[in-house]
Amino acid sequence: MATAQKPFDPEYYGLDWLTGDWALNYLPWIRIAVVMNERNSADFEHLIEEGLAPEFVEGVTMARDHLQKLVGIMNVVLARMSNRH
Numbered sequence: 001m002a003t004a005q006k007p008f009d010p011e012y013y014g015l016d017w018l019t020g021d022w023a024l025n026y027l028p029w030i031r032i033a034v035v036m037n038e039r040n041s042a043d044f045e046h047l048i049e050e051g052l053a054p055e056f057v058e059g060v061t062m063a064r065d066h067l068q069k070l071v072g073i074m075n076v077v078l079a080r081m082s083n084r085h
Helices: 022-037 041-049 053-084
Strands: none
16 A cells, blocks of 8 residues: 655655746856866856955855755665565
8 A cells, every 4th residue: 555645845855946946056056067167267266366266165065965965866766666666
């Protein structure tokens, strides 16, 4: 017998966003990280010179931590599925 579905509660999983809000909070930092990954160290020096490095580090770290939580959830689901077969 199937169990009743609970409403999704992001806080239960340690996620700090409401449905739809996560893109506004995390995608800009993910996009910036992807672009900066293609750049050279002079571009990072520019961030430091302009005083933007602390905000960059904080934003990218926040996005990374959030994505790690999501990966953890996906790993649990995949492990549970593989145990069923």
